[in-house]
Amino acid sequence: MSSVSGGPVVEARGLVVHRGRTRVLDDLDLALAPGTVTGLLGPSGCGKTTLMRTLVGVQRVTAGEVLVLGEPAGSPGLRHRVAYTSQNLSVYPDLTVRANVSYFARLVGAGDGQVGRILEAVELGDHADRRVETLSGGQASRVSLACALVGNPELLVLDEPTVGLDPLTREALWTYFHSLVAEGRTLLVSSHVMDEATRCDDVLLMREGRFLAHGPIEELQERTGTTTPEAAFLALIKEGR
Numbered sequence: 001m002s003s004v005s006g007g008p009v010v011e012a013r014g015l016v017v018h019r020g021r022t023r024v025l026d027d028l029d030l031a032l033a034p035g036t037v038t039g040l041l042g043p044s045g046c047g048k049t050t051l052m053r054t055l056v057g058v059q060r061v062t063a064g065e066v067l068v069l070g071e072p073a074g075s076p077g078l079r080h081r082v083a084y085t086s087q088n089l090s091v092y093p094d095l096t097v098r099a100n101v102s103y104f105a106r107l108v109g110a111g112d113g114q115v116g117r118i119l120e121a122v123e124l125g126d127h128a129d130r131r132v133e134t135l136s137g138g139q140a141s142r143v144s145l146a147c148a149l150v151g152n153p154e155l156l157v158l159d160e161p162t163v164g165l166d167p168l169t170r171e172a173l174w175t176y177f178h179s180l181v182a183e184g185r186t187l188l189v190s191s192h193v194m195d196e197a198t199r200c201d202d203v204l205l206m207r208e209g210r211f212l213a214h215g216p217i218e219e220l221q222e223r224t225g226t227t228t229p230e231a232a233f234l235a236l237i238k239e240g241r
Ligand SMILES: Nc1ncnc2c1ncn2[C@@H]1O[C@H](COP(=O)(O)OP(=O)(O)OP(=O)(O)O)[C@@H](O)[C@H]1O
Pocket: 019, 020, 021, 022, 024, 042, 043, 044, 045, 046, 047, 048, 049, 050, 051, 192
């Protein structure tokens, strides 16, 4: 699936980003392996969204280099190969679920069969003919997700995709994410919920614009002598002081 012959799908070096006067990303190095799901975890305001915006090329970079699938982040050639869902809804509220997803499908040349498959995958098949404005917040955010997924992107950058979801839907979504990984796609998924670390191949623990650690959560727990992602995170903060 990855076009960079086994090399990292995302590679950042010396990445610095300012927002206003704040240095929000502070000299980050990062490599994401193909066919993995990485959890980007850290407290509110630590820079997760800013990092994701940088990877998809919509954030002004102060310094450093970011390559995605071998090309500079935001290159036109990456448009259909990289999908991003933000925390804001990016769909048309007055259109039905199916009309929204079909619209995005046409933009990327995907067929009706793919629209149906995606709607089932995000558990919106039963709501396909409802207007988005009549859905709950969690349902509406899954419409955004379906729109992002419909083009079969190689890299998916998903900002808090499971926020506000009930446990069953959350479970179904993670099952779907793992099926994408099994196909060789690469996912970066942010979350406030530390427990979601256990669903990821690797976690990136972030604090105040820097990475505290990057690796499988089991290894980080072992290294810190802890038994939960939350405790590992707290131990790593103490270690870093
Ligand atoms: N448009 C902006 N102008 C100035 N500063 C900003 C802007 N957007 C975000 N920031 C600041 O950048 C820092 C990182 O914000 P960011 O949204 O990347 O964090 P986050 O980890 O995604 O937070 P959350 O989990 O709450 O979404 C915060 O200190 C925030 O106040």
